[in-house]
Amino acid sequence: MKSHFEKHVLRHPPWYPILITATLFSFLGCQQSRRESAMQQGEDPYVRQRHAMVSKQIAGRGVKDPRVLAAMEKVPRHLFVPDNIRSHAYEDSPLPIGYNQTISQPYIVAYMTEQLVLEGDERVLEVGTGSGYQAAVLAELVPEVYTIEIIEPLSVTAREQIEKAGFENVHFRVGDGYLGWPEAAPFDAIMITAAPRQIPETLIGQLRVGGRMIVPVGQWHQELLLITKKEKDYSVKKLLPVRFVPMVRSRSDE
Ligand code: SAH
Numbered sequence: 407m408k409s410h411f412e413k414h415v416l417r418h419p420p421w422y423p424i425l426i427t428a429t430l431f432s433f434l435g436c437q438q439s440r441r442e443s444a445m446q447q448g449e450d451p452y453v454r455q456r457h458a459m460v461s462k463q464i465a466g467r468g469v470k471d472p473r474v475l476a477a478m479e480k481v482p483r484h485l486f487v488p489d490n491i492r493s494h495a496y497e498d499s500p501l502p503i504g505y506n507q508t509i510s511q512p513y514i515v516a517y518m519t520e521q522l523v524l525e526g527d528e529r530v531l532e533v534g535t536g537s538g539y540q541a542a543v544l545a546e547l548v549p550e551v552y553t554i555e556i557i558e559p560l561s562v563t564a565r566e567q568i569e570k571a572g573f574e575n576v577h578f579r580v581g582d583g584y585l586g587w588p589e590a591a592p593f594d595a596i597m598i599t600a601a602p603r604q605i606p607e608t609l610i611g612q613l614r615v616g617g618r619m620i621v622p623v624g625q626w627h628q629e630l631l632l633i634t635k636k637e638k639d640y641s642v643k644k645l646l647p648v649r650f651v652p653m654v655r656s657r658s659d660e
Contacts (some may be wrong), residue, residue: 411632415627432624452484455496463498464516471520477546478516482605483509485567486539507651509537510599514648516543518597521632521645530611533583534653538564538576545573546580552585552590553574556654582656586612593617600653602629608642619639622650 460479470476484495491501491619500508510518517563519540524530528548532541535555541564544551555561557582565578581597584606597605598621604624611639613619613635623626630645 409481427535448469448524450482450527452482453497456483459496459498459512463513467513468660469513469516469520471604473526473547474516474523474543477519477543478512481542481546482541482571483512483539485571486537486542486564503537504561505534505560507557509539515540516628518584518599519547520544521620522595522597524595529590531587531590531593531609532599533565533586533596533609534599534651535561536576536599538568538631541576542568542571542573543590544597548594549575550577552579552587552593554581554587556578556580556656583653584608584655588612589632596621597624598653599650600651601625601648603651605631605642606632610635620645622648625652 408524408636418624421510423659454481460475464478465475484492486503487495487501488503494501496515497510499512503509522530524544524547526548528547528551529550530544531576532544532551532553535541535553537560538553541551541553553564553576554563555578561578561580565576570575577590583600584602586609592614593612594614594615594617596609596613596619598609598619601622603623603625606621610619611634615635615637617635619633619635620630622632628648628650630648631642632645634641
């Protein structure tokens with residue numbers, strides 16, 4: 407792929423790449439101003455990009471739940487990434503959101519959401535609010551979302567963006583997700599979007615019997631696990647290898 411591109415460029419005069427770059431920049435600049443004017447008119451200028459994201463990256467890779475696909479089609483992911491990388495919001499990758507944290511790749515958000523098998527009347531806990539995007543996708547699907555973030559400024563920005571996107575069913579907490587949210591437990595489902603080294607048993611204690619938890623576990627080699635709470639214990643199903651930021655311990659626990 408790369409060598410093909412290099413060969414292609416070498417066949418042209420030396421100023422050719424500069425010309426391509428200049429043209430690309432003016433094209434992107436034009437796209438940008440078109441988006442800005444659409445925004446001013448109250449339209450969502452990213453509808454087509456979001457549709458392409460859902461069909462290629464998400465449905466194209468096997469996510470089938472129509473409610474999850476509809477939520478991914480609807481939630482404005484670009485609101486949850488920093489301004490300077492907004493034009494990359496619908497790409498097939500995670501993106502930096504500051505404080506060494508990332509917003510997950512769209513496919514992973516959709517895949518993890520689908521694994522929770524949400525029917526529409528659940529109360530869901532998310533650990534690792536980050537940008538707030540995953541919380542917004544959950545808020546599109548269920549009536550109550552509780553989300554915990556350990557880095558306060560991320561939680562503050564996430565809340566602002568979720569409100570801007572029009573959601574009123576997300577409860578925010580700044581604190582240590584290992585402790586969960588006991589006053590709001592038991593939850594029908596729990597999604598953890600940072601990786602603990604071991605299965606977080608305290609959080610399983612906050613799931614109702616029959617409830618599901620999805621969690622990436624491990625340090626270097628992480629595995630996405632689907633846990634189902636039983637009467638006395640729980641079952642664990644390995645889903646796929648993943649790479650998430652670590653779920654850190656709060657200072658008071660150290
Ligand atoms: N769900 C997020 C992605 C989160 S990245 C999104 O949609 O953008 C993981 C987040 O988990 C980071 O913001 C990190 O600060 C947070 N985190 C790490 N350890 C935590 C802990 N113990 N409790 C709560 N949040 C934690």
